[in-house]
Amino acid sequence: MFARNFMLFFCLVVVATKNHTIKFKNEVSHRHGKFIPFWNWGIGVVRFKNDECSAADGLSGTCYTKRQCSDIDGIASGGCASNIGVCCVIQRxxxxxxxxxxxxxxxxxxxxxxxxxxxxxxxxxxxxxxxxxxxxxxxxxxxxxxxxxxxxxxxxxxxxxxxxxxxxxxxxxxxxxxxxxxxxxxxxxxxxxxxxxxxxxxxxxxxxxxxxxxxxxxAPNGCLQHYTGISGVVQSLNYGTTIAGQGTRQLANTNYGICVAPAAGYCGIQWSQGTASPNTFTISGDATMAPTSLSGDDCTTDFIVVANPYIAGTPANTDRFCGTQLPTLVSYSRPFVLYVVTDGNEANDVANSGFLLSYTQLACRNSICR
Structure with a gap:
């Protein structure tokens, strides 16, 4: 669960009803407070923390009192904390x-x-x-x-x-x-x-x-992106198959890691090229020509890195891959990281889109990971 807003707010609301004055103190706990209602004809205490909530427009908000939401220029969008609070969407x-x-x-x-x-x-x-x-x-x-x-x-x-x-x-x-x-x-x-x-x-x-x-x-240090699923899809920044008016969609001057959190009982990961388009892996070279898979010393400008990969059960003996086609890679090196490196220009490259790759974590074969 993502960290919550820890700011403390206190307000006193006085409500007159018949011959009684009911006072409500809204106390927002620091981190671990729970919603605890208590009512009597003297003093009633309502506690709820500033938890994340789902707003009526599909966005995420934070649970505040209506007054608190107004004070921070938020937008009240639906209720929370059994409708005692409002789901406050903060937009800047x-x-x-x-x-x-x-x-x-x-x-x-x-x-x-x-x-x-x-x-x-x-x-x-x-x-x-x-x-x-x-x-x-x-x-x-x-x-x-x-x-x-x-x-x-x-x-x-x-x-x-x-x-x-x-x-x-x-x-x-x-x-x-x-x-x-x-x-x-x-x-x-x-x-x-x-x-x-x-x-x-x-x-x-x-x-x-x-x-x-x-x-x-x-996310661990060094991970610009971080995924937690057993399987999923990752793509390079600005990935896309439509290229109009320019030579590339692949961004220059990048060097970052895409990380997948190893799940319990999973010791390996498989990376494979997406099947939605023939251009789901165009890292270097001419994407308008026949697909070509390159690795090792042939990858010096734009490439991805996967630690100690296997191809069809055989060690690849390299960790760098580029070109316009990617073989399916399996790695048992943890943590699971795909590094992305591009140089300062697209010289000698034509119509590169970047990549769209599927990943699948692989269950441990024994009680001890490889």
Whole structure:
């Protein structure tokens, strides 16, 4: 469970009914409080913590009193805590700062497309001293595509102030996510720059979740992305099969890890190329030609890395793979990490899309992992 908002709020509400005055004290616990109602004709105490809740519009909110939600410029959307509280959706736009958990960073308050030049900065301070990390979910992410060399020359999204470098991102990334570690007490800034030379309609809605240092869902260091399923799909940033007006969708200057948390009883992982399109693995070379699988010393510019892989039960004797086709890889090296590396340009590469890969964790054959 993701870390909750730990801020304490206290309010006193006086309600007159007939000849009695009923006082309600709303006490929000620090971390482990439970919803405990108590009523009498004297003083009634209502306790509920600022838990995550599902808003009426499908977004995530935080359970507050109606007054608290109004005080922080939130949007009350449905009830929570047996309808004593409201599910408060917190939404912020350019120039805002918010330490509230589960805040949405949007392109505009009305979530309309924006055009022209803009430098949009959203600042995220830690909401508590034991917060170590944020997760950024790109519910919507639509910026201009990179240029023919894979560089975000027109529009760009950057993360500033985190403990580790995050690659510059542009294009279409809806559905992707990132984990960013705080660098001590420094704030994390999410920055979007757009170019004035284009009327392209940009839009974004990012959900920012703060994660405690002791939270079991915290991503390990070095993991820009982190998955926890027994099986699933991963894709490179700005992956897509439609390439119009530029030479690539693959982003330049990236170096990051995609991690899968090993489940109990699982000792290996299988990585395989997606079947939705013939272009689900085009990392280097000419994607318009016949598919070619390359590995080892042939992969020096753009490639993926899988530790100690097997191909059809035989050691591959290399950990680097590139080209325009990927053989199915099996690895028993834990933790399960797929590293992604691209250089500064797409020279000698044509129409590369990046990758869309399926992963499946493999059950242990014996009580001891290989």
């Amino acid at each position: 736009s350019c120039g805002s700062t918010s330490s509230y958990n589960n805040t949405y960073f949007v392109s505009s308050p009305s979530f309309k497309q924006t055009t022209g030049a803009n430098k949009c900065i959203y600042t995220v301070p830690r909401c508590d001293s034991d917060i170590c990390q944020i997760r950024i979910d790109f519910l919507s992410f639509s910026l201009m595509q990179p240029n023919a060399q894979g560089v975000c020359a027109n529009d760009a999204f950057n993360v500033i102030g985190g403990a580790y470098e995050v690659p510059e991102i542009c294009g279409e990334n809806s559905g992707q996510h990132l984990y960013v570690n705080f660098n001590g007490a420094d704030d994390i800034k999410l920055v979007i720059n757009t170019n004035s030379d284009s009327t392209f309609g940009r839009s974004w809605r990012f959900k920012v979740t703060q994660i405690g240092c002791d939270c079991p869902t915290r």
